Amino acid sequence: MASLVALRRLLGPGSSEITSSRFHTSSVVLAQLRRKFKKSNGKPSSSSRTRLAKSLQPTGKAKRLGKLEVARAPPAFERDAVPHEGLAPRQRESPPRWRTTSESRSSPRSRSTNDDPDAETDVKHWAIKAHSERVDKRKAIARQPRTPQANLLEEEFDLSASTASSSKDLPTRFTSPPLMPGLLQSLRETLGEDARPTAIQASSMRHLFKEPIEGEKYKEFLLASETGSGKSIAYLLPVLQDLKRVEREQSKPVARHSSLKSLNPRALVLAPTHELTRQLASFAKRLSHVIKLRVMCASRANTPSTAKSSGTASKMKGKFEQTSTQNDAEFVISKSSRMSRPVDLLVGTPMKLLEMERGKGWNWEERARERAMKIGKAKTEEHDDVGEDDGGNKEPAREFWIDEPEMGLQNVEWVVVDEADILFDPDFQQSTLMLLADIAAARGQPVPVISSSDISSTLDSELTHASAQPISYPFNFVLTSATIPTSLSTYLSNYHPSLTRLASPRLHHLPQTLRTEHTSWTGGNKGADIERRIRRVWAEDALVHAKSATGPGPVKLSKVLVFCNKRSKVEQLAAFLDGRGIKCVALTERLEPPP
């Protein structure tokens, strides 16, 4: 679902890396995809590299109470290949596809080669020369005495085979039981008759559908598996089935506390972005249409942004949004539907759900402080009189008010934290924990509110911290993630020691089709380093072309994605590359609406 978020995560938040895998983008794409909801004290949050947990084994108290299950069953379905036009690395030797588009014009430092046979020869000669230079350079390096070098990727990814204990006899088919017939029918309609569960889905069917054991009131699970492995289905199936089971067990429809707040969901799915919440709500709706549960999304439809226009970027944005805005609009909650329709499952971002539960404007003081800091900063930076009128008077105080709450949390039986690595990172942590504490309080079992500083003080060591008091939420608690940073793993061991961790065998392994390389920074202009790397990728393309070409035709250049850690960096780099003749699209949340 969150493939873009996941791609950024895959490459690491603080790194500017280039992958030369052939993604279908119209040109170089610079993306900053993390939505910053908050910055503590107005300062940008730390952009330090996130370390991934190499072992998911629970530590400390969690060693005794928690469990790790790694699914052995190989995934029975292959993820959809990333749509691309280029050639996969292993297909490189196959004959080239002849094209007569203007694409060749963007070949490295090239002139048009379409109608100029000399230019075509030039490109070949240039590529061959570049290649022989590189070969010489490599030979020279090979002659130098070797110093052992750490594999940088090992810091981020487990490149070894999984050695953790495996669970056996996982289901290899979606069947009823354990699934109720209506749910199975919707699942088959969605995935096809022959769909087989992925490793994480098989684990979920085995563990999350079990009747609660004696004394255990609520389930606590982490579903950890690589991006695109079907985690949404892995948690939606047990949640939807349980909601239906409870509804059926009650002789009358489930009591939805009829206070002023008529929206009293029984399950919440939290996700970091509005776009993702819309996708998830749409998917949950499809899965629940036969069993007739009510699914809603808390986020409004996309609002046009105000960025400057650029044709290519518009097209891209249009593509990304096509599916969600068309299909999901009917599930998006409107003010009137909030007040009239009962809801079983509500999908939203933590901030949006807090707003609905506490009333819009609940955090006005904090926002006013942030605003004041911004104005203060702008004044210092520009030596400007921002906030004062011509007579030097201070800007009149703004008025703030808090709206009526629109939602009650007392019925919440399930909470799923999708993309838990993001929702528990410093940017989102505070709102996620606040919401979880509010739900516990609304259900009559308040829990101590953990602050971000409590968490960071327990993260110094990977071992369980003695001062951390485990928390038991009065609802079923499921987290999902495609990467488990050490911080999340330590947090779970400290505060949720009895949580069961279900992992797929390919967690923290790089997708086989992805080539990732670290490019070293020469210490000067980073943009120039990136440009050099891009041109090298294209030089290799030209070489492959020159070796295999049996006739005239343009060089097929790889499409390249570059991830940056800040929106400003995305814009700067895009402008730099553009100025150097590399056509590119800067993809940020400030994209303009499609024309």
Ligand SMILES: Nc1ncnc2c1ncn2[C@@H]1O[C@H](COP(=O)(O)OP(=O)(O)OP(=O)(O)O)[C@@H](O)[C@H]1O
């Ligand atoms: N068992 C299956 N068989 C075939 N397709 C599946 C199966 N499970 C999921 N899919 C499809 O795979 C795609 C990715 O699924 P999903 O978004 O749930 O993955 P994810 O693990 O949540 O990814 P991310 O980490 O990016 O959020 C979806 O289009 C979904 O319909």
